[in-house]
Amino acid sequence: RNVLHWFRSKDLRAEDNRALHAASLKAKEGSGTLLACFLFSPQDLEWHGTSTARTNFMLEGTRILQEQLEELNIPFLPLVAEERKDKGARILEVLEKHDISHLYANIELEVDELRRDLDLFSKLEENDKNDVQFVLHHDQTVVLPRTLKTGAGGPMKVFTPYHKAWLAEVAGDPSLIDTLPPPQANDKSVKTSSKFKGLFGQSLPEPPKSRHYASDEERKRIQKLWPAGHATGMKRLGEFLDDKISTYATNRSTPAADNSSRLSAFFSSGMISVREALGAGREKLNDGSADFSSSGCDAGLAAWVRELVFREFYRHMMTVTPHNGMNLPQNLKYDFIQWEDDEEGWQKWCEGKTGVPFVDAGMRQLNTEAYMHNRLRMNTASYLRTNLLIDYRKGERYFAEHLVDWDLCNNTQGWEPSYTVFNPVVQAEKCDPQGDFIRQWVPELRDVEGKAVFDPYHRLGKEEFEKLGYPKPHVDFQESKARCVERYKQDMADA
Ligand code: FAD
Numbered sequence: 001r002n003v004l005h006w007f008r009s010k011d012l013r014a015e016d017n018r019a020l021h022a023a024s025l026k027a028k029e030g031s032g033t034l035l036a037c038f039l040f041s042p043q044d045l046e047w048h049g050t051s052t053a054r055t056n057f058m059l060e061g062t063r064i065l066q067e068q069l070e071e072l073n074i075p076f077l078p079l080v081a082e083e084r085k086d087k088g089a090r091i092l093e094v095l096e097k098h099d100i101s102h103l104y105a106n107i108e109l110e111v112d113e114l115r116r117d118l119d120l121f122s123k124l125e126e127n128d129k130n131d132v133q134f135v136l137h138h139d140q141t142v143v144l145p146r147t148l149k150t151g152a153g154g155p156m157k158v159f160t161p162y163h164k165a166w167l168a169e170v171a172g173d174p175s176l177i178d179t180l181p182p183p184q185a186n187d188k189s190v191k192t193s194s195k196f197k198g199l200f201g202q203s204l205p206e207p208p209k210s211r212h213y214a215s216d217e218e219r220k221r222i223q224k225l226w227p228a229g230h231a232t233g234m235k236r237l238g239e240f241l242d243d244k245i246s247t248y249a250t251n252r253s254t255p256a257a258d259n260s261s262r263l264s265a266f267f268s269s270g271m272i273s274v275r276e277a278l279g280a281g282r283e284k285l286n287d288g289s290a291d292f293s294s295s296g297c298d299a300g301l302a303a304w305v306r307e308l309v310f311r312e313f314y315r316h317m318m319t320v321t322p323h324n325g326m327n328l329p330q331n332l333k334y335d336f337i338q339w340e341d342d343e344e345g346w347q348k349w350c351e352g353k354t355g356v357p358f359v360d361a362g363m364r365q366l367n368t369e370a371y372m373h374n375r376l377r378m379n380t381a382s383y384l385r386t387n388l389l390i391d392y393r394k395g396e397r398y399f400a401e402h403l404v405d406w407d408l409c410n411n412t413q414g415w416e417p418s419y420t421v422f423n424p425v426v427q428a429e430k431c432d433p434q435g436d437f438i439r440q441w442v443p444e445l446r447d448v449e450g451k452a453v454f455d456p457y458h459r460l461g462k463e464e465f466e467k468l469g470y471p472k473p474h475v476d477f478q479e480s481k482a483r484c485v486e487r488y489k490q491d492m493a494d495a
Contacts, residue, residue: 001101003027004094005183007038008113011106011139011270012061013230014068016179019137023104024183033186033196035098036069037077038062039091042208043084049397052214053222053370053404054265055207061228061271063204068230073186075199087116088123095132098195103132106139106270109318110325110408142176142274143169145316155320162316163309167293170278174290177278222370226265226404233266237277241284249303255361255373256436261304262371264405267311274308281305314409324412327393334417336495337488339391345474349384350398352442355473357454358428359383361441368441370404375431381415382422387480389487392417419488421481428454444470 005023014020020036027034045055066076077094081087095103108114117136124132138144148156148165156162170176190196207219214222240261251259266272282290285298292305321330329335348354352363362376372380377399385392396415400406432438435453439446445453445468452459457472465472 001030001099002032003030003034003102003104004098004100005034005036006091006103006105007036007062007065008106008108009058009269010108012038012058012065013271013273014065014072014182015230016273016276017106017182017270018139018180019104019106019135020183021180022135022137023102026102026104027186028184030101032101033075033190034183035075035077035094035100035196035199037079037091037094039079039081039087040205041081041084041087042205043082045208047084048406048408049400051370051400051402051404051406052207052219053226053402054269054406056219056223057226057228057265057404058269059204059207060223061230061269064229064231066204069183070200071185072183073188073190074183075190075196076202077199078202078204080205088120091120092123092127100132103134105134105136107136109140109145109315111322112325114322139273140270141312141315142166142278143312143316145319148316155316157317157320159310159313162313163306166309166312167291167305171289171291171293171296174282177275177282177290179273179275179279222404225369226371228265228269228271230271233263233272234276234280236261236263236266237272237280241280245281245285245298245300245304248300252303252307253375253431255375256432256434256440258373260374264371264407264410268405268407268410274311277308278305311410314413317413318409324416325408329392330413330416333492333495334488337417337491340389342388342390345388346390346394348471348474349380349388349390349395353471354383354388355457355471356383356424356477357438357442357445357456358424358432361432361438364441366399366402370402372403373437375427377414379422379424379427382420383424385415385417386421386484387475387477389480389484417488419485421484423477425455425477442470444468 003023003026005020011017011019024034069076079090079094081090091103094100121134124130124134143166146155148162148169150156156165191200240263244259244261247257248259251257263272263277267274281301281304282288285301286292289296291297292302294302317330318325324330349363352360352367354360358376359380362372362380365376366372381392381395384390384395392415396411399411428438429451438453445456448456448460448468456465456468456470
């Protein structure tokens with residue numbers, strides 16, 4: 001009998017793929033054929049608001065993966081479930097049709113995705129398919145969610161101690177970042193056998209036509225900005241480790257330096273694994289050591305690994321507060337905030353026309369590149385949920401609809417409300433000291449000299465400001481900050 005690996009939207013690679021590797025070994029052990037599938041659900045994409053950029057990136061990466069697997073004589077089945085509820089049925093059909101004894105997949109940690117898997121377990125039972133083993137592997141993180149515990153034995157909930165414990169765990173067991181090879185090839189007779197030959201070279205589905213869907217021209221432009229696939233991701237990783245990482249520790253919060261890896265789309269779709277990234281860092285910059293602490297390794301690498309640990313921490317936390325994946329804040333008290341219904345403020349935020357240069361620069365970068373620098377994500381999110389006091393979930397959704405790297409764990413936890421109100425003028429002076437990033441993205445301010453670029457409405461004369469054609473701030477910073485703190489205090493006390 002045969003073995004099927006089911007790719008999800010977070011493990012789109014042949015290399016170092018835990019479940020795929022196990023599926024390959026199982027097929028060899030039983031002398032069966034290894035098949036692979038990817039299940040497209042247009043309703044899922046619509047439900048999550050998945051951006052055009054991410055959908056295309058995923059489809060292109062899947063096409064490259066299909067070619068790679070077919071070179072190994074592994075048939076790749078693109079499946080479509082028009083309705084979300086049909087996903088289990090589509091998989092059951094394949095199990096039946098291709099005489100599958102073992103179905104392998106990597107776990108996705110969000111509630112909807114876990115439900116989908118539980119549903120399949122029950123369907124297998126209901127349909128008397130107890131002879132099919134559905135085997136799930138953990139692949140998304142180096143350290144499994146929930147393994148790092150507090151002294152009292154509960155899951156850790158605070159990043160700094162989690163980071164410390166994570167570093168100790170990996171230094172103590174360097175095999176955690178060892179990688180696995182791609183699957184072994186099927187016999188080449190599979191390509192010509194009457195059972196399988198029609199399964200090769202199947203076309204992937206067209207991207208869904210949703211209201212978020214961009215024009216063909218726009219699609220091509222963004223696709224050019226974000227080429228997909230494992231090989232492209234590994235090349236980008238190599239270049240980053242050879243160059244930008246050396247200044248990452250000092251420049252990572254300076255958006256004009258564009259000093260980060262821009263690998264997030266590869267991590268969120270699993271086109272490269274975090275083990276591959278750490279393994280490459282260990283070999284290139286750390287003399288083969290898995291000690292990634294600031295005292296044990298290169299400063300740039302230690303700072304970068306810290307960000308990767310944030311990614312791991314957010315996956316861990318999704319299992320601690322699963323409601324966070326269901327449109328609810330981690331801290332449920334924030335669900336009691338009465339948000340403002342400020343349609344004009346919302347439109348200005350979306351278009352990058354709030355009159356606050358640092359915020360507008362970030363939003364315009366997002367709207368143009370399907371990407372935003374981390375420091376700007378922090379500032380634009382803070383501005384929406386505190387100064388404009390607009391429901392943070394609207395912003396979270398807008399990010400999902402535009403980011404190429406959209407990732408539910410990172411995005412929802414990046415948007416989690418808090419009392420911190422960033423001052424975007426002070427932030428700009430600190431992180432964009434020459435104003436280069438603002439001038440790059442807000443052309444109205446290109447010729448504004450000196451520190452006026454950070455706050456032109458207050459720092460230029462009336463006439464000079466009006467000539468710019470740039471909006472005045474939609475809200476006053478100090479007043480809106482006070483309104484927010486008061487509202488949060490009041491509504492959370494009532495909760
Ligand atoms: P680098 O600085 O090179 O970091 C390397 C990798 O570490 C990233 O690719 C990413 O996988 C991870 N990482 C970096 N920063 C963070 C962080 N703060 N939290 C968690 N993981 C991190 N990241 C996403 O991948 N998808 C999202 O949808 C997303 N939404 C966000 C929303 C908000 C409001 C905020 C504040 C942050 C969000 N982030 C998100 C995290 C972060 O901004 C991006 O991962 C980072 O900017 C991507 O650029 P990079 O690949 O060059 O990062």
